[in-house]
Amino acid sequence: MRTIETDVIIIGGGATGAGTVRDLSLRGIRAVLVEKDDIAFGTTGRNHGLLHSGARYAVNDLESARECISENRILKKIAAHCIEDTGGLFVTLPEDERTYHDRLLEGCRQAGIKAEEISAREAFSIEPNLNRSIIRAIKVPDGTIDPFRLAASNVLDAVEHGALILTHTRVTGVIVEGTRVAGITCEKDPGELINIRGRLVINAAGVWGQHICSLAGIELTMYPSKGSMVIIDYRINGVVVNRCRKPSDGDIIVPGDTVSLIGTTSKKIDYDKIEYLNVDDDEIEVLLRDGEKLIPNLSRTRVLRAYCGVRPLVDTPGKQAGGRSISRGIVLIDHEERDGLEGLLTIAGGKLMTYRLMAEMASDMTCLKLGIKAECSTHKQPLPGSETKISPKKHIRAFTGIPESVVGSTLYRHGQRVRNILKKDKKNYRIICECEMVTEGEVEYALKNLNVKDIVDLRRRTRIGMGPCQGELCAYRAAGLFKELGPGNQSVKSSQLLRDFLEERWKGIKPVLWGDSLREAEFTYWIYQGLFGLGDIDFTKRHGPDEGGDR
């Protein structure tokens, strides 16, 4: 068994864990992050990607609203290439309660959020597709944030500052010696066991944090709440559109890259169901019906996928008087203080866009515990890709010869790092995924630098297969490139990676399988089963190493 020694161990490669490993690494603290699947596999990769202005919380939860607006401003600086500063609207429909609008304005004022009442006419000029019957509108500094890019660039920076990242590695035990946590045991994908010892363990496993605590013999209760979203085929709105009413189902439409998504629902679920979630038909109906009230064109647009995530809400007994309270805010637990177990922290709750603050809080407490004096710098230090302000014009000039659309999308996804990706070599910039303009160079860069183990991981780094065709042609091409450029002596066949990728895409297509989605699915099935017979390959049989090969 392999043993690794370090100072701090972080469990969970969501935004929170990724932010924490970066923060610690920038402070010069040795850290190892362990993720059972891939970076942003959990809730981080299953939300709206809304860069809240805080306005959504301004009526009910001022503390969260303040956290949001302050982080909103910071992230726009340090994570510019992950963010689109779209702006947002809150709109009131005739059937909505009128006073909510005023309460929202007042809440925003108190929280320091720049919210501006505008006329319906102005709202239409900002968002031409908006329902014409709205009666009032407020403009807020909402934006959008790409969670995959955000988590990946945090990890990239951490690695460049000495951290070790183990993906596809599952924590199977917490090593407790007396009243102290001394490390963890984990298992890498094909049965390889690893011991990691460190001075402190940070549980950043999101909703799975309950399970991690149980491995350490202590109790932490999560209240998993499922939220579903549907993605529609093209970017129907330019700015974030919120319904101005008490938060409820289907009240927000968020643009992102080439698509828009409608969110969300809220359903309590049992903890033991969190691995087996499906989007239900009634959720899709509600989302489409209520989404339609905000933007009427919606029903004529093709629905691409539906997916769901679980909000990691933590039960924090005693925080409020009068019994149990479920916090929607950030929860940092020192288990030494709470349970008498030294060397373990839990950081949970919060939001995607408060990940940096959560990481700062966890890292501050780490320093305190380990007696290290080091300041947080993540609020000033830009993420890799966002080092300087990006000027698309300048880059397009620097890469003359390469189609502008290619430079644009690469720049959009990788910011400054575009220089490590694009080369003036025609093979390098040929398009692999037409829908999302992903080039071979980008795939190669991801395969070599971004810790990619399979095509699903590759999708999270590059958006390959995320567009309208959902991987029809690019899946085969990606599998081929994996074989040519990917990590050597793979134990898994590329055709198996291909099958797994298509199965993963299928999960999100199934719930919306009608109209054009059904057509595309028939096409994809014809190619991969009809033409290639992919489903007939028996992957349980061992295969010998490739002989011969290229000359």
Add this chain to the structure above:
Amino acid sequence: MNYDCLIVGAGLSGLVCGIRCASEGLRTVIISGGMNALHFSSGSIDLMGYDPSGKVIQSPCRYLKQLEEKKPGHPYSKVGVKTVRESMEFFKKQCGLAGLDLHDNGEENHFHITGLGTMKPSYFSQKSVFNDRLKEAYERKDPIAVLNFDGFRDYFTALTLEQIRGLPLLRGVRITTGKITLPYYFRTERNLHEFRSIDLARVFDSEKYLPRIADEIKKAAGGARIVGLPAFIGIDNFGWIHRRLEDMTGLLIYEVPTLPPSILGMRIDRALKTRFADLGGELSAGDKVFGGEIIDGMLDHVHTENYGSTRHRSRFYVFSTGSFFSGGIRSEFNKIEEPILKLRMSGSQERSKWYSESFFDKKGHPFLSYGVDTGKTLNPYGADGKTVKNLFCVGSILAGYDPIREGSGGGVAISTGYYAAGKIISARKKADLA
């Protein structure tokens, strides 16, 4: 203009039907909207590849006899084995007349190698994909070189190799891969590395480059006797070019179907359209039928998008508009329907029943066998449940079979198209006699 036969949809089934009608002197027109499924297919014609347990079928016609009893609702059972056989011969002959030679294995299935290196059973393949000389060479265990153009996106030899080595048929055979450089000498403003199969096929079609390509193939093949190339040895001139390349290299060359567009499928499409035109058939491409009227159990006329209120009339009609993919049937949130006349469908209206949980489920997906319901003579039922006597539905618009699980798409299209033509021809003859 009054027709004997008006066919909607110029796919495999509509074209076969049209060719047979036209060859008997019927005034035949085909109105067709978009690209047909051949452009995306393997270019081999499957008749019946697998039994319900997924086992490969050796002798499809023998299997179809049993099917007649077990599954009377299957399109093959409706048209009968005899007609299926006849139709396949007819098809082969028609392709031959248009210069497209097909290999058959004497009523047995043969195998062709796919772009993933798996084997698929098929009934007819183009001679550049499979032929007797190749069969013998495989049996002799001649070494194989799997080649590709360096930088062609839609085919990866590495993926073929991964799989092909495990094939029982090729056990003990030396298999290598190799690259030939893209035809850089072919002047183009576009990025050669983004060329699709069709762009490369055009390069092949021009004889000018053959000597250089042959040279490269010889080098890349090393000591191999058999060479596999992605399928783009021309669209127009393929037969001749394939022979020339084999002569120039002294190697056996076979083609592998790649990601769409399918050059192999396009050759069939061209061959059939040429035949149809040669026989005096009329093709109205780029128009779509959007409605029609049924009066007393007879389709009276149809309307097309280009000619709005004009009534197109014919004695007989054939719908060969394809499956969901081609728009012959369509689906909504909780509904499936035949869009032109709302013909009666077979299949569940409940969406959760349409698909299987996993994409590659061994059982396939129920939606693939949804389609228009017909009686034994392939006449559909109108929205009122009454048979439409002068309308036939053929090809993948039909319900009752799963083309992918069975490996039967091509055969059903050909045999049902041929069968409907037969019905129309004999009805026409009867009318003439009367």
